[in-house]
Amino acid sequence: HANKKVTVVFVLGGPGSGKGTQCSNIVEHFGYTHLSAGDLLRAEIKSGSENGTMIQNMIKEGKIVPSEVTIKLLQRAIQENGNDKFLIDGFPRNEENRAAFESVTGIEPEFVLFFDCPEEEMEKRLLSRNQGREDDNIETIRKRFNVYMESSLPVIEYYKAKGKVRKINAARPIEEVFKAVKAVFTPESE
Ligand code: UP5
Ligand code: MG
Known part of the structure; x- marks a missing residue:
C-alpha cells in the first residue's frame, strides 16, 4: 500500500459525546490533523458523488456506511x-471497519481516545445542536444509539483488551473534558 509513516489516534464515543468538539481543541494544542469520518461522508453527499444518495440514506437511518467507501x-x-x-474521529464503528482499515492501510492506532458519556446527556446535546444535521432528530438519534451499543462498543472492547484505550469522562463541561484530554496527549516527563 505504499504508505508514508503516520501516527493515528482513533477518537471514539457515542453520538454527541463531544468527539468533534475535543478534536478541534487537540488540533489547536498538539498539531494533529482532524479527520471526521462523518464529515468526510457528508462532504461526499454534497459533492454529488455517485455514492451520495446511498450515504445519505444510511446516515438518515443511523446505519454504518460500507467500509470500502469510508476507508477510501x-x-x-x-x-x-x-x-x-x-x-x-468516529471510525472504526464496527469490527469489520476496524479489520478492513487495518488490512487496507496497514495502520494501527497509537491509542484510542474514548469519550464515555451517558445516553441522556448525549441525547440532550444532539437535540440542541441546531446545525441542520439530518440525523439530529429523535427517531434517528435512537437508531444511532442502538448501532453504537451493538456495533461500536465492541470495537472499544477490542482495543481495551490490547491496553490501547484512554477513557475520558465526557459528561463534564468542555474545558474540564479537555483538561483530561490534554493529560493523555502530554508525555509524562513534562
Ligand atoms: N458539546 C460537546 N461537548 C460538550 C460538553 N462537554 N458539554 C456540553 N455540550 C457539549 O458535540 C455535540 C454537541 O454537544 C455540540 O453541539 C457541542 O457543542 C456539544 P460534538 O462535538 O459534535 O459531538 P460528536 O461526538 O462529534 O457527535 P456526532 O453527532 O458528530 O457523533 P456521531 O458519531 O453520531 O456522528 P458522525 O458524524 O461521526 O457520524 C454520523 C453518521 O455517519 C453515523 O451515524 C453513520 O451513519 C455515518 N458514519 C458511517 O457510516 N461510518 C463512519 O465511519 C462514520 C460515520
Ligand atoms: Mg462529530
Missing part, C-alpha cells in the same frame, strides 16, 4: 495531507 475517503485525506499525525 480516509485514505485519500491522509495521503493528500502533509501532516504525519491524524485524529480519526
Whole structure:
C-alpha cells in the first residue's frame, strides 16, 4: 500500500459525546490533523458523488456506511495531507471497519481516545445542536444509539483488551473534558 509513516489516534464515543468538539481543541494544542469520518461522508453527499444518495440514506437511518467507501475517503485525506499525525474521529464503528482499515492501510492506532458519556446527556446535546444535521432528530438519534451499543462498543472492547484505550469522562463541561484530554496527549516527563 505504499504508505508514508503516520501516527493515528482513533477518537471514539457515542453520538454527541463531544468527539468533534475535543478534536478541534487537540488540533489547536498538539498539531494533529482532524479527520471526521462523518464529515468526510457528508462532504461526499454534497459533492454529488455517485455514492451520495446511498450515504445519505444510511446516515438518515443511523446505519454504518460500507467500509470500502469510508476507508477510501480516509485514505485519500491522509495521503493528500502533509501532516504525519491524524485524529480519526468516529471510525472504526464496527469490527469489520476496524479489520478492513487495518488490512487496507496497514495502520494501527497509537491509542484510542474514548469519550464515555451517558445516553441522556448525549441525547440532550444532539437535540440542541441546531446545525441542520439530518440525523439530529429523535427517531434517528435512537437508531444511532442502538448501532453504537451493538456495533461500536465492541470495537472499544477490542482495543481495551490490547491496553490501547484512554477513557475520558465526557459528561463534564468542555474545558474540564479537555483538561483530561490534554493529560493523555502530554508525555509524562513534562
Ligand atoms: N458539546 C460537546 N461537548 C460538550 C460538553 N462537554 N458539554 C456540553 N455540550 C457539549 O458535540 C455535540 C454537541 O454537544 C455540540 O453541539 C457541542 O457543542 C456539544 P460534538 O462535538 O459534535 O459531538 P460528536 O461526538 O462529534 O457527535 P456526532 O453527532 O458528530 O457523533 P456521531 O458519531 O453520531 O456522528 P458522525 O458524524 O461521526 O457520524 C454520523 C453518521 O455517519 C453515523 O451515524 C453513520 O451513519 C455515518 N458514519 C458511517 O457510516 N461510518 C463512519 O465511519 C462514520 C460515520
Ligand atoms: Mg462529530
